Amino acid sequence: MEWELIGSGAALLTMFGFVPQIIKIRKTKSVEDVSLFMLIQFAFGMLLWLLYGIHIQDPILIIANAVSFISLTIAIGLFFKYRENKI
Amino acid sequence: MEWELIGSGAALLTMFGFVPQIIKIRKTKSVEDVSLFMLIQFAFGMLLWLLYGIHIQDPILIIANAVSFISLTIAIGLFFKYRENKI
Numbered sequence: 001m002e003w004e005l006i007g008s009g010a011a012l013l014t015m016f017g018f019v020p021q022i023i024k025i026r027k028t029k030s031v032e033d034v035s036l037f038m039l040i041q042f043a044f045g046m047l048l049w050l051l052y053g054i055h056i057q058d059p060i061l062i063i064a065n066a067v068s069f070i071s072l073t074i075a076i077g078l079f080f081k082y083r084e085n086k087i
Numbered sequence: 088m089e090w091e092l093i094g095s096g097a098a099l100l101t102m103f104g105f106v107p108q109i110i111k112i113r114k115t116k117s118v119e120d121v122s123l124f125m126l127i128q129f130a131f132g133m134l135l136w137l138l139y140g141i142h143i144q145d146p147i148l149i150i151a152n153a154v155s156f157i158s159l160t161i162a163i164g165l166f167f168k169y170r171e172n173k174i
Contacts, residue, residue: 006142048100
């Protein structure tokens with residue numbers, strides 16, 4: 001029971017891990033120090049995890065990585081939006 | 088076989104996901120736009136994944152999250168190092 005809580009806590013924390021960065025980008029409208037390579041690498045990695053989750057039919061893997069992938073897509077969108085401000 | 092490749096690719100990409108951000112911080116010596124909350128949330132999440140991996144004795148979960156946790160510790164260390172530059 002307590003291990004399920006630890007596993008769920010782990011999943012929730014990492015699943016919404018990019019939310020604080022998205023909030024910060026929206027607040028400061030600046031992405032100068034954020035690594036685009038990091039965002040793309042995670043987006044691609046989470047897409048592969050999602051495909052793998054669908055293949056092995058693991059609902060937790062599917063949900064967690066779908067949420068992460070969506071939040072990374074938002075972060076990448078904001079990156080390009082606010083990078084243009086700087087040019 | 089190809090699904091194992093997809094799973095391994097997913098694990099490798101996310102495991103080393105913070106490396107590009109670490110490289111960028113070392114290069115620019117600036118962390119103004121990086122969310123500390125994001126780094127701490129991921130570090131805590133990956134630590135819980137690591138504990139969970141040890142509990143269920145899954146070597147991939149253990150290795151991937153140990154590497155992620157170490158890279159996040161480095162990123163958090165660099166964050167405080169270069170944040171001080173700004174004060």
